[in-house]
Amino acid sequence: MYKPIYWYHGNEKFPDTEVDQVIKELVRLGDELIKREDAISSYYLKLHSRPDKIWQPKYQKIVDEITTSIGIESTTKYTWDYWSQLYHQNNKHHAHHHSSGKNTISFVHFIKPTDENPFVFLDNDGNDQPLPEQREGDIVCFPSYIWHRVKPLKSGQRYVVAGNIEIHYQNKYHLDTSL
Numbered sequence: 434m435y436k437p438i439y440w441y442h443g444n445e446k447f448p449d450t451e452v453d454q455v456i457k458e459l460v461r462l463g464d465e466l467i468k469r470e471d472a473i474s475s476y477y478l479k480l481h482s483r484p485d486k487i488w489q490p491k492y493q494k495i496v497d498e499i500t501t502s503i504g505i506e507s508t509t510k511y512t513w514d515y516w517s518q519l520y521h522q523n524n525k526h527h528a529h530h531h532s533s534g535k536n537t538i539s540f541v542h543f544i545k546p547t548d549e550n551p552f553v554f555l556d557n558d559g560n561d562q563p564l565p566e567q568r569e570g571d572i573v574c575f576p577s578y579i580w581h582r583v584k585p586l587k588s589g590q591r592y593v594v595a596g597n598i599e600i601h602y603q604n605k606y607h608l609d610t611s612l
C-alpha cells in the first residue's frame with residue numbers, strides 16, 4: 434500500500450514583522466490575481482523583485498541543514514531555489530510535481546498555515562494522501578517527482594514557501610571509503 438515518501442526536516446519560525454512585510458508586498462504585486470481568485474506566487478517574478486528574497490541567507494542555512502542531514506552535503510554538487518505561495522479563500526494549486534528529470538528534493542515551509550491542512554500528496558488514482566501535520570514553521574521534504582496539490586482554501590489566508598534542491602553531481606564513493 435502506497436504511503437507518500439516525506440519527512441519533517443524541522444521547524445523554523447520567522448519574525449511576524451518579516452512575514453507580514455512579505456505578504457503585504459505579495460498582495461500589492463498580486464492584486465489582479467486576488468480578483469481572479471488565483472493564488473499569488475513569486476515563482477514568476479524576477480529574483481530581484483521577489484519580496485521573499487530577504488530570506489535568502491536563512492534558506493541557504495536551511496538547505497545546507499537538509500543536505501547535511503541526508504548525508505549528501507559534502508558528496509554532491511547541487512543548486513537550489515525557493516519561492517512563495519499566498520492563498521486566499523477558494524485558492525488552490527492543482528495536482529503537480531517539481532521534477533525536472535534530475536534528482537531533486539523539494540521542500541515546503543509552512544510559514545502561515547491554516548487549520549484546514551490543505552496540502553495533500555496524491556496516488557496514481559488521484560486519491561488524496563494527506564500530510565498529517567502542517568504546523569506553523571514546519572519544513573517538510575519529499576522527492577520532487579511525488580504528486581501533490583493544495584485543496585481549495587475555505588477561509589482565511591495561507592502562506593508557504595516552497596523550494597527545490599537539484600543534485601547535478603554525486604560522488605561515486607562515500608567520503609569515508611571504509612563504509
Ligand SMILES: [Fe+2]
Pocket residue numbers: 529530531581595
Ligand atoms: Fe508544489
